[in-house]
Amino acid sequence: MAKVKKAWFCNNCGAESAKWLGRCPSCGEWNTYVEEIIQSSSAKGKSGGTRVSTGARAIPVGQISTQDQERISLHNQELDRLLGGGLVPGSVILIGGEPGIGKSTLSLQIPLHAPHLLTLYVSGEESARQIRMRAERLAPAVGTDNCLVLCETMLENILERAREIKPALLIIDSIQTVYSQLLDSSPGSVTQVRECAATLLRYAKETHTPVILVGHITKDGSIAGPKILEHIVDVVLQFEGDNTHTYRMLRSFKNRYGSTAELAIFEMTQTGLREVKNPSEMLIPMHEENLSGMAVAAMVDGTRPFLIETQALVSTAAYGTPQRSATGFDIRRMNMLLAVLEKRAGFRLAAKDVFLNMAGGLKVTDPATDLAVVSAILSSAFDLAIPGRWCFAAEVGLSGEIRPVPHLERRIAEANRLGFEKIFISSYNAHTHIPKGTRIEIEKVSGMGALGKLLFKN
8 A cells, every 4th residue: 555645845936845844945935835745656666676668769869850840820820929830749838827817718719719629628717608608708700619628627537538539739727726636635736736737748748739738826926836847848838917908918938849039919808819910009109299208119029029108207206205116117127227317317316206107018128128218217307208209229238328239120120110200229239230211210329418418409
């Protein structure tokens, strides 16, 4: 009879310990260790035990085939591009995100809009009636005979039905609700999530069936469960965005079959997630008159260039202590830019409240937005509007210099395509190739001192 032993696991990172610890030595979180019952293997074989042959052979690297991997199209251009051209047979994809951001919507849209794939949709959170109601809302005119719904949480039953049906795609919503009867711990625990994911991975590799796992996230934004879950799967996609806005960004954090420098943008509508093929037209200014505190940044996320409006508000601190707030932008980087304006350019902002917002509720990490952020802050501080057909693409250094950014040709081409009249770049971009026929004016800036004169010289 198999022995049962106990162990302690960290709910945040999955670290294992033989006893309870107040502070996790791996991730540093407090009071995250919980006790779980683990069923060990029956009896370990002795040194002279029976060996099992797997049939694997070692071959020279030069004899390995280099043919392109077969891809399965999902009939979703944004998602296919994010995955590197479509689904790879036998791959395991993990989709994470906050509650209500669109994980279940996207996972159900995939089989509804891909009638050529026989899909087994396993739900451990909703009933079949709830899934039917959502399917009618997402795709009322699309046939649903290809999408088979199974409301089950026991892993052994799921795999038994999958081997009977032999689907072309298996979707699990969500991995935290699935449990194995071979383990005594509760669903969603570190042990259950790890073992269920490893078993589904073996099923995917043995049957060459792509598997999509929907995962929850913790309060700090990381995938819930052990960190090994992200190591097991082949692709990790995570939704970003604000529930109060309609735009959702699906970012690739890991992709064994493609680039991680890709980004897909969707808009949440009444009929589900709609692809945003041209995000620049959605994120640029939508007001008619020129207002102070507005500047447009020409940014690149991954390999996709698009323009986004930066909004700033500078006002006198009402209670003595100035407030600093940023939405969609790193607050620490904003404080750094304010310190550069104070020290290098002589603008007195220490007694001012500064609020910063990125249009659409998107999170921006591109350093090329620095110049647009600084320009928007100066525009609001002086209450002078920047022309709406101007945009910015440069990084700001600690000494006040305007630094060059990569992929400048793509930024200029995108701004030129949208009809912008002028783009401000670093004067150190001396070797930038400007395509012929570009109508946009290139304004080169060397430092913070010259920026204010160029913006408000009129």
